[in-house]
Amino acid sequence: MKAASGTVVTMHYTLSDDHGAVLDSSRGAEPLTYLHGHGNIVPGLEQALEGKQAGHKSQVTVAPADGYGEINPQAIFEAPKAHFPPEVNLAAGQRVYAEGPNGPITLTVVRLTDTGAVLDANHPLAGKTLHFDIEITEIRQATEEELSHGHVHGAGGHHHD
Ligand code: ZN
Helix, strand or coil, X not given: CECCCCEEEEEEEEEECCCCCEEEECCCCCCEEEXXXXXXXXXXXXXXXXXXXXXXXXXXXXXXXXXXXXXXXXHEEEEEXXXXXXXXXXXXXXXXXXXXXXXXXXXXXXEXXXXXXXXXXXXXXXXXXXXXXXXEEEEEECCHHHHHHCCCECCCCECCC
């Protein structure tokens, strides 16, 4: 079976940056399982896997525009101290959570200022070229329920209460 919209792909992956530093990997852990063709992985990787079969191994380079997007300078801004709960001890590099216009968002504290903190709402991998080393281990047809939900159920997938 080939990876196509409506199939469930299971794969191992290692994600590295331009310097070869490993950012994330499924090696030594459970492989990643996702519903192909539904935007559950970055577009550049999904396109590269289209039509591939179990056993396929490759190295895929994904430009920022096809990955987590370019860095949006407007998403880096200063927030006053009053916007943070008083019990929070802010530190550079810390992730904080806020309610965005389209649901919860994660921000990174860039640095502290005298009056608050500079926050970055860009994805941590925005602006980065992604280097994937992938191995497809299994491909199956998605169930009707998975297709209607737009994600995978069961091992490696979504669990509903
Ligand atoms: Zn579901």
